[in-house]
Amino acid sequence: MxxxxxxxxxxxxxxxxxxxxxxxxxxxxxxxxxxxxxxxxxxxxxxxxxxxxxxxxxxxxxxxxxxxxxxxxxxxxxxxxxxxxxxxxxxxxxxxxxxxxxxxxxxxxxxxxxxxxxxxxxxxxxxxxxxxxxRRSIEVLRTVRVQDGEGEKAAWAALHPSATPGFEAHLEIDFPSSAIGRQNLSLRVTEASFRGVLADSRTFTLAEDVARLRAAGLALGGSLSNAVVVDGPLVLNPGGLRHKDECVRHKMLDVVGDLALLGAPVMARFEGSRSGHALNNRLARALMADPFAWRWREASLAEPALSQRSEAVAA
Incomplete structure (x- = not known):
């Protein structure tokens, strides 16, 4: 792992x-x-x-x-x-x-x-x-949760203990553009599922935000060749979307990358709603700041590979 x-x-x-x-x-x-x-x-x-x-x-x-x-x-x-x-x-x-x-x-x-x-x-x-x-891994022992905002529009992210080895994730996003809207994805994240489900999903933005971002010195290298741009119900990229739920797939890809900064495998179940880079990082910091929420798990090379057991469960 x-x-x-x-x-x-x-x-x-x-x-x-x-x-x-x-x-x-x-x-x-x-x-x-x-x-x-x-x-x-x-x-x-x-x-x-x-x-x-x-x-x-x-x-x-x-x-x-x-x-x-x-x-x-x-x-x-x-x-x-x-x-x-x-x-x-x-x-x-x-x-x-x-x-x-x-x-x-x-x-x-x-x-x-x-x-x-x-x-x-x-x-x-x-x-x-x-x-x-x-290698050793990080085993989550109790739930850690971070939140931004209140009510049903709050953005939040959490890590829970998992009954099985590996990493599971559930993510929900909700955007005003009808080309995105509300999307959900649940996935047991392995190398195979990352390659098959998440890897080719691209970063995205709303057309109405492009001018504002560039005025702030951001997205200066953005184009339809390296980002999905949506305008209301329209996807402006000539080839359209790679997947109908490409946006939530990309947001889960971001979760993978942001939590990889923990530097070791995490055995846990992730849940999030409207989570982005800031909340993902706050979640990582909150986990590591609580010594009772996690522990190191040393690898036992005599055991079957965890991913093999994980794939068997998924199958």
Whole structure:
């Protein structure tokens, strides 16, 4: 397991070879070069701003900004922030990658097509190396919940103890645009279900918000090639949606990426309504701040792989 997804292995993993790509930052609009490099055992996932020579570990407590993406920065070097890390973190978690150096030559990971699928492609091309070191997971022992607002329109997110190994998620979204509306998704998240259900779902926005976002210095690199744009009942992308519920699928993909910043698999059941990057990060912080809400679970390499048991339950 890694991030929080059962992967069929309980040993730490990295890539076999380095691999990279070039794209544009969704919010900065700047050209962005990305390189994934194998890392030693117990290195963890670390982002390196190669233009500044600064390393930033992929950790929930280093999240610096959650406006329309997840951005991290060292507390004493906020100028060296790195944004839009959630899609690549989701892909790495799905594939069980524990140790990796991610080099980026600017303030933002390239958005590529707005989903996690291109990052899965890079990982598959590089290949995965399983190491000798066992990994451990985070077992949720009691419910942790965070909320924003009151009443039926409140946004909230929660982690509950799970009776079975692995990670289950239920998410509801509700947008005024009739092209999105209210959508629900429940999923037992494994590498296979991530690849088949979540990975190719793209980030999205409302057409009415585009001018406001750009005036705020956001979405400067956004286009119909890397984001779904809806206007009332209309989907403005020439190819339409990839899935009729693509928006809730992408929001669950974001949950995967944001909670992957906990740095270990999470055995739990996630529930959320209207949750976004800010609440996802608050949930991670609330969990780790309560020593009675979780415990480390050491891997037992003599046991069957947790993902195999999880898939059997799902079947």
């Amino acid at each position: 890694d991030g929080f997804i059962a992967t069929g292995t309980e040993r730490r993993r990295t890539l076999k070879a380095a691999i990279g790509c070039v794209g544009v930052g969704l919010h900065s609009g700047r050209r962005a070069s990305l390189t994934l490099r194998p890392a030693p055992v117990d290195h963890g996932i670390v982002f390196r701003r190669t233009d500044l020579g600064i390393d930033i570990p992929a950790r929930f407590d280093l999240v610096f900004d959650t406006r329309l993406c997840t951005a991290i920065a060292l507390p004493d070097q906020p100028h060296a922030r790195l944004g839009t890390i959630e899609h690549i973190m989701a892909a790495l978690s799905a594939c069980g990658i524990d140790d990796l150096l991610i080099e980026v030559d600017g303030p933002e990971v390239p958005i590529l097509d707005g989903s996690a699928a291109p990052f899965l492609f890079l990982i598959d091309c590089a290949g995965i190396q399983t190491t000798f070191m066992p």
